[in-house]
Amino acid sequence: MILPVLLYKNKKLRKINKNIIKPINLNKIIKNMFDTMYYYKxxxxxxxxxxxxxxxxxxxINNKKMIFINSKIISYSKNTIISNEGCLSIPNIYVNIKRKKLIKVEYYDNKWKKHNKILNNNMSIIFQHEYDHIKGKLIIDYLKN
Ligand SMILES: [Zn+2]
Structure with missing residues (x-):
């Protein structure tokens, strides 16, 4: 099911998002999120x-579906990388953002298996973008710096 994507003025995008306490069944939400994400490309x-x-x-990315639950960034590299990012909540706006090149992360997948990974380049950038959403931060906030 394709769901409406909230736009940047919506206050729900600014909340701190709580960790999920298992064993909530997330299958339906996750399926709807993939339907919605693919629909809006x-x-x-x-x-x-x-x-x-x-x-x-x-x-x-590359047709691989990845699910991140209760994510946490454990550490960052000093090296940075500039990325030009858009966001489904802010149509037609692109912002250059200085991201960390490497990040060390921790998260659970939809089977509640815990992962510890080092992400780089594109994966690192996209993870940091989505993790910003979890912290209530949007790409337009970087324009203030
Ligand atoms: Zn976004």
Whole structure:
């Protein structure tokens, strides 16, 4: 089911999103999020963008579906990389953002298996974008710096 994506003025996008306490069944929400993300041709979508204030986001690159629950960034590299980013909640706006090149992350997948990973380049950038959503931050906030 394709859901409406909340736009940047919506207050739900500014909330801190709580960790999910298992064993909530997230299958339906996750399926709807993928349907919605693919419909709008996104590569990532966070739960607050569909009005759910929980620590959950999805990413899809190279046709691979990835699900991130209760994500946390453990550490960052000093090296940075500039990325030009858009957001489904802010149509037609692109912002250059200085992101960390490498990040060390922790998260659970939809089977509640815990992962510890080092992400780089594109994966690192998209993860940081979606993780910003979990913290109530949007790409337009970087324009203030
Ligand atoms: Zn976004």
């Amino acid at each position: 996104g590569i990532g979508l966070s739960a607050p963008q569909i009005g759910k204030n929980i620590n959950l986001f999805i990413i899809s």
